[in-house]
Amino acid sequence: MAFFGLFEASISLFCFLIFYYFLIKKHSGYIKKTLFQSYPWDWPVLGMLPALVMWFNRMEDAIWILEKSNLTFLFKGPWFTRMDLLFTVDPANIHHILSSNFSNYIKGPEMREIFDVYGDAIFNSDGELWKNLRMSSQVMLNHQGFQNYTMSITTSKLKDVFLPLFSRFSEEGTVVDLQDVFRRLMFDITLVAVTGSDPQSLSIEMPDVEFVKSFVDAGDSVAYRHVIPRFLWKLQNRMGLGQEKKRIEAGATFDRICAKFIFAKRQEIRSQGIDHDHGHSNGECEDFLTYFIKLDTGKYKLLKPNDDKFLRDTIVSFIVAGRDTTSTALTWFFGLLSENPNVEAKIRHEINTNLPKTTTSTQERPWSATDHTEFLNKLVYLHAALYEAMRLYPPIPFERKSPIKSDVLPSGHKISANSNIIIPIYALGRMKSVWGEDAWEFKPERWISETGGLRHEPSSKFLAFHSGPRTCSGKHLAMTTMKTIVVEILQNYDIKLVKGHKIEPKPRLSLHMKHGLRVTLTKRFTA
Structure with missing residues (x-):
């Protein structure tokens, strides 16, 4: 089992590096104009990781996605990496998570x-x-x-x-x-x-x-x-x-x-x-x-x-x-x-x-x-x-949280235990x-x-x-x-x-x- 886990992780890494070099490094202008100014693609194996890499230095794109997603967006990470993230800037969700x-x-x-x-x-x-x-x-x-x-x-x-x-x-x-x-x-x-x-x-x-x-x-x-x-x-x-x-x-x-x-x-x-x-x-x-x-x-x-x-x-x-x-x-x-x-x-x-x-x-x-x-x-x-x-x-552009038990946010999104929630304060x-x-x-x-x-x-x-x-x-x-x-x-x-x-x-x-x-x-x- 350990061998297969390492093999799958290696395949994910290899695919990501190939994608990153040939598409983002070599054709970054095209990528920005076509792929990431629309709803992020959920790629096989890679999930939405290429979009996250682009967002890291282009936060305006992430803001656009959140506005179009009714303030809450589920990011799908690469397979086998446990990188799925729920992004939310919904004040009702934020109050629920941080206060109530x-x-x-x-x-x-x-x-x-x-x-x-x-x-x-x-x-x-x-x-x-x-x-x-x-x-x-x-x-x-x-x-x-x-x-x-x-x-x-x-x-x-x-x-x-x-x-x-x-x-x-x-x-x-x-x-x-x-x-x-x-x-x-x-x-x-x-x-x-x-x-x-x-x-x-x-x-x-x-x-x-x-x-x-x-x-x-x-x-x-x-x-x-x-x-x-x-x-x-x-x-x-x-x-x-x-x-x-x-x-x-x-x-x-x-x-x-x-x-x-x-x-x-x-x-x-x-x-x-x-x-x-x-x-x-x-x-x-x-x-x-x-x-x-x-x-x-x-x-x-x-x-x-x-x-x-x-x-x-x-x-x-x-x-x-x-x-x-x-x-x-x-x-x-x-x-x-x-x-x-x-x-x-x-x-x-x-x-x-x-x-x-x-x-x-x-x-x-x-x-x-x-x-x-x-x-x-x-x-x-x-x-x-x-x-x-x-x-x-x-000064701190994002907050990260994880629920102990599964929950349902005011926005209606179901949250499983130990999942990851990101509150992008800059976007908020x-x-x-x-x-x-x-x-x-x-x-x-x-x-x-x-x-x-x-x-x-x-x-x-x-x-x-x-x-x-x-x-x-x-x-x-x-x-x-x-x-x-x-x-x-x-x-x-x-x-x-x-x-x-x-x-x-x-x-x-x-x-x-x-x-x-x-x-x-x-x-x-x-x-």
């Missing part, structure tokens, strides 16, 4: 295997382990002391590094890749908040950072595992080839660098003479690693603060959550502003209107944390514009049947109510911060961080997109820009 029937829909063992480079991270855990990780994380994320600590890190990094760097770039007329800058900024901020250590990746030298590269390689390998048969990436993993080689090297880098952070932090805690379980509930000026090392295991029985692997997985997962999502959202926000100067003008007007009259710049403010929060809360249009950017370009934000005929337009006004406040949209429509019990615990902190960064930039600089620079998405684990965001900066002078 939450307990039946888990990440599942297959996803944990695909994401294994991250270990037992909160975003790929299920059951009691996930509950323990979420509850313990919420204590820190919702604690005012930690929020103040994180904002102190952010404002210091902006004042001491970010703005001086921008000043130099503007004086020298340097072309800047904002995507790279935001990723470095958020990596530095996140690593300080998580470990207390500043990697200083954002500097005039813009140094290559091994730890950063490992996150890029890990993310690419995870995306790769989603679009090729399992047996193939398993084979590559065993042989140490291609993306799997990069994944193995990334995992080793995670292990080595996190071990240094953990060792140094344990030494620091011992030198301070702090009892292992003392002070954990306070969260005052503590980084995440300190908090988890001193965690009270009586409250969270499945967490293991004495286990270095648990701490390693915690460090990695929070860096992924803090760095990639926020930097990606900021990049697309400024990319959209460059194409919509009217929106930028409205945001600047809102900032200036609500800025205390005694200051001409947010850098001059002698504000308390409360004053700063009150100021940011008044920036309703900015909040709406950030939401709108994340609606069109969600562009569904005209969900958001209206102007779904593809960047229109912050759709988030403003008749009374001038923020309009509520169900999270089953707007999934940038997920939905249901897994709704992002750091949502408030992320929005506060982004607003703070945007205000500082717009108050001090004009940003202009380099002529001819093409903005387009690169669909991976996070929705990065394929060519970065190349801009020039001009210093603003206030009277």
Whole structure:
């Protein structure tokens, strides 16, 4: 039986490679014009895999198919590969999966295997382990002391590094890749908040950072595992080839660098003479690693603060959550502003209107944390514009789920146990049947109510911060961080997109820009 399974898998692989080379590689223009702008063909042996390969870099085709399929589409994978997938952007289905029937829909063992480079991270855990990780994380994320600590890190990094760097770039007329800058900024901020250590990746030298590269390689390998048969990436993993080689090297880098952070932090805690379980509930000026090392295991029985692997997985997962999502959202926000100067003008007007009259710049403010929060809360249009950017370009472009038991979705589709469901969040934000005929337009006004406040949209429509019990615990902190960064930039600089620079998405684990965001900066002078 094992022999026949391997034989069938080999035949599938051989046919796919022949198809890919001769049809897609050699005749990609014809393929795009004929085969994939209509309903995907279910090929013998290959199923619809050729369409999925094309969709991976042409998401507009997938969006068209979903609209034509009444928001839910069954993808047939190659024979013998267990790659059948149900794609849905139906808000009723999404609410059913992520909220009302939450307990039946888990990440599942297959996803944990695909994401294994991250270990037992909160975003790929299920059951009691996930509950323990979420509850313990919420204590820190919702604690005012930690929020103040994180904002102190952010404002210091902006004042001491970010703005001086921008000043130099503007004086020298340097072309800047904002995507790279935001990723470095958020990596530095996140690593300080998580470990207390500043990697200083954002500097005039813009140094290559091994730890950063490992996150890029890990993310690419995870995306790769989603679009090729399992047996193939398993084979590559065993042989140490291609993306799997990069994944193995990334995992080793995670292990080595996190071990240094953990060792140094344990030494620091011992030198301070702090009892292992003392002070954990306070969260005052503590980084995440300190908090988890001193965690009270009586409250969270499945967490293991004495286990270095648990701490390693915690460090990695929070860096992924803090760095990639926020930097990606900021990049697309400024990319959209460059194409919509009217929106930028409205945001600047809102900032200036609500800025205390005694200051001409947010850098001059002698504000308390409360004053700063009150100021940011008044920036309703900015909040709406950030939401709108994340609606069109969600930092995490898809969500994956698997049912424990068979089920029937509100759309009428029957779901078998252990099958795979994909919610393409990027496509969801562009569904005209969900958001209206102007779904593809960047229109912050759709988030403003008749009374001038923020309009509520169900999270089953707007999934940038997920939905249901897994709704992002750091949502408030992320929005506060982004607003703070945007205000500082717009108050001090004009940003202009380099002529001819093409903005387009690169669909991976996070929705990065394929060519970065190349801009020039001009210093603003206030009277």
